[in-house]
Amino acid sequence: MNNALDKNYDAQTVQREMWELWEKANAFHAEPDASCGVRDAGCEDGQNANRTAHTAQRKPYVIVIPPPNVTAALHLGHALNNTIQDVLIRWRRMCGDNAVWIPGTDHAGIATQTIVDKRLQTEGKPALKDYKKLEAEGYAGREQFIALVQQWKDEYEATITNQLKKMGCSCDWERQAFTMDTVRAKAVREAFFQLFKDGLIYRGKRLVNWDPATQTALADDEVEMEEIDGHFWYMKYPLVKEGTEGLRDKGNEEFVTVATTRPETMLGDTAVAVNPNDPIRKHLIGRKVLLPIVNREIPIIGDEYVVIPDPESEDAKAKYASGFLKVTPAHDPNDYEIGQRHHLPVINVMAPDGTISDQHGWPPEDCAKGDAGFLLGMDRYEAREAIVEWFRKNDLLAEVKPYRHSVGHSYRSHVAIEPYLSDQWYVKVTDDRLRGAALRAMADGEGTEGRRDEGTKGKSGYEGQLRFTPERYAKTFRGWHENIRDWCISRQLWWGHRIPVWSQLHVTGHDLNHSGLLDYIDAEQKKSSPTVWFTYSDITDDDSVKKMLVPYVPGSTKRVRNRLGDTYNFHVCLRSDDSEWINKLETAGLVRDPDVLDTWFSSGLWPLSVMGWPEETAELAAWNPSSTLSTAREIITLWVSRMVMFNIYFRGCVPFRDVFIHAMIQDGEGRKMSKSLGNGVDPLDIIATHGADAMRFTLALMTTQTQDVRMPVERDAASGKNTSPKFDVGRNFCNKLWNAGRFAMEVLGESRDGGTKGRRDEVKERSLADRWILSRLARTVKAVDEALGAFQFSAYVQALYDFFWRDLCDWYLEAIKPVARTDTPEGEAARATLAACLDAVLRMSHPVMPFITEKMWTPAPGSPGRGRDRSIAGVELPGSELCINAAWPKVSQKLVDEDAERRWALMQEVVGAIRNIRNQYGVPPRQVVKVTIRVEGIEASVIGDCVELLKTLGGVEVCGIGADVAEPEGAVKATVGSMRVMIEGLIDPEAEKQRLGKRLAELEKSRSALIGRLNNKGYADKAPAHLVQQTRDQLAQVEAELASVGKMLKGLG
């Protein structure tokens, strides 16, 4: 390795070298320290006061990465989030914590499956459809397809890992996890089993968000609303004459008119509703209508959900409403609820692909009663047109109005969601053990109102432990849980954790008993740690639509035994892939559920599963709960919520203490970055053009608490890659740091003491410059600690920037140049101070710019670091081989020196005035000018002590300082507070006299013009007042300048 820093900073080489150095040192790896966990250590103070560095008892600091989806490479948003996490981890590691950052990836069920399918299609290869066909024919199509997805996953997992490493992420790479690897699979099985056993997982027939394209159910939050230009169709349903039910009186018909945006669902109508408070229509409640096309007779019911029409209303619904609402329980969530309230039949008229069908809940005999046959097999949109056309032809279409409204679309396939009645598995998140616990977990009163069950006496280990930053996101979290519905967890996909349930539907108790299954299960369920658990629903005397699954307790197959004649849907959950049990179940005729789990089920377990749960590992004991979760706000509901509920449920504690919600990165126009817009930026591209440190620095600088980050994107002509000039800031900072380091090392290296001789000097001996810069250092360390503790990454970077560039480089380095290389006490002290400051800067910068700081740490003997202790009085900088492991600087606040700061500020002002004058008069940089300063009182002595500094920084020769120094002839003067700074020799008196004389003439001319105008009676009386005033003001200004110029002329003699 070189002994000195190269002239130019080569980010790419440094990144490679430093990464190898860290890997060789195994610097990222941590082992759990069994003696203490986050949960014991952290409550009283999660942020600071963590100065137990290098002692035996280390506090854990744990971050579990939000696992990126293996669907695609990481983008800038990930770069931001992972920069934040790495900053925190590296900071805490340097503070002496046992810091660990656990990496991993997410299988991202539907997203990955869809992307792989799409790619296969575009490549013209056999795609999902074809494998489904194979599977149907018994040829293991499922396995083959999953193998292809696995390939994709391997590829992208490698890509993502590489990206994170290139960014410098100091994850414990030995602990890399994947949501679908064997350890995580075990956690998923255990969690599912426990929830199943505890009655928190049930099978329900409900309206789900059905994606007819991918043919799977979606969670509520996988549905995106899109504005659609649609129509309102007003359709007339003939009233059945009272007393003549079943007959249609062709001659003298009455109608009710329903309004709908979805005419095709009318096939499944089972009622028409009116508001019981509707004075005009309520009398029709109890009557019946004959549903056109289908000839189904359906009741008119009263339900307050119905909006009473009001054409004047601002509300679109009231404006468009007809007062009659068609009720289609199978195809609309609200109608479904109305149906439940009124015990209406549920008639599903569509197949899973969105075509009209009488095979999925519409009894063929009911369908055959009317004329609906021609619609069977039509796509829902075709059927819509056909039905509208039918109504038109039969003179039953009253009106059509255009209507813009939003419609749910699949976030994957982007087709409109069909509310669809189907059998799905649900987690009963509305249970107080899940939802209630999550609400109670929130800190600072957030969540305490959610505590409804006073029976839970006192705090139970998790309450009030969860804190959001920025705080406002606690509201999002709370609101979500208050309105949550049970969570549909089954997905009709192949890529995912397969649901560990074996079922037999419509089976009699006799059959179950006969196979001996009930005996096996009884025996197993009595064990303290059973492998199987069963539930059933009795479908004999109730339609399965309403019946939920009944979880059963040990020994209670009795009920089935007692009613062997009944028919059941029978479900058995297996805790593990126990082949003996699988054999028993399948012999008995049970079949494994083909569905997989919602991807969020496994990511919800992430903080547990990465620690090896359900095994009682040392990691689990020490590192769950973790310390901080850093994530994007769009994921608070999808992910954070579920982790909190699961962790509390399975382990009785929160999964993490702090949730930091970071900003979103948008493009220059405030749009989301996305592939379709082509405005996405690959972090690797930025690393190539600007360097990893520059990227991290810039991202951290832009991360404020309130604003999303706008990132103007440019296309680099040479590479064709997207980049942004925003990252120049970071690159420039790196460059500056590099060069300041080179300068310092040169100065320290030249001297015999290497900058260590003055280290034990006393404060009183320090020069003003030393006192001042150490005061600034003390303030900076404090500011940086506070910023990082409060997740204020921008403030952290800004404080570094100001101290290093503005104070250290612009002023201190320049100030000490004359003495820095001298073999004097002052020179020694300056070198020690410089070494300490730069060393501290490297340490403080390391979390955000790890590569360059590590590089600058190691190379030269005279340089900071290399195991060398750089401490000086009040500044603790113990030696360390590597920067990554160096102790975080500890600086005494006693170094804050307000007197030195005041003196320095005064000196800076004088220098500023001098420089201003020099610039204005075009004095060449090296030309020394003569300055005289008129100053009184204490300030006189302050400035008097700064003569050398003024000389160095202002390029002046000081001719006089004092209250009554004579004003030099022909001097240029400036006022600084009560001081007067005068520089002579800049003005050629004759030329200046001429210039001023000319100006004097101009001013006098304009003065007489203004006076003339004001003396004009007409003007003074008639012109608008403000104009007159303006003229007066102008005159006053001219007078003032005249006086000034006159004085100057007099001064020139």
Place this chain on the structure above:
RNA sequence: GGGCGAUUAGCUCAGUUGGCUAGAGCGCCUCCUUUACACGGAGGAAGUCGUGGGUUCGAGUCCCUCAUCGCCCACCA
């Protein structure tokens, strides 16, 4: 429709219990290749802090109104 956030120099943003003569970076203008750095240095111009009210000795900061933009949630009559 409900909620949250934003609106400060040409651009991107700071401004944490009300005291600001409102800051930074980029860009712009002038000067400078001086032996750490032109990815640099010195200086400069540039804002009635979205609108309209209110509270206060004092408001970018607190309250209300409106406008514009963004996000989240709800909703296929």
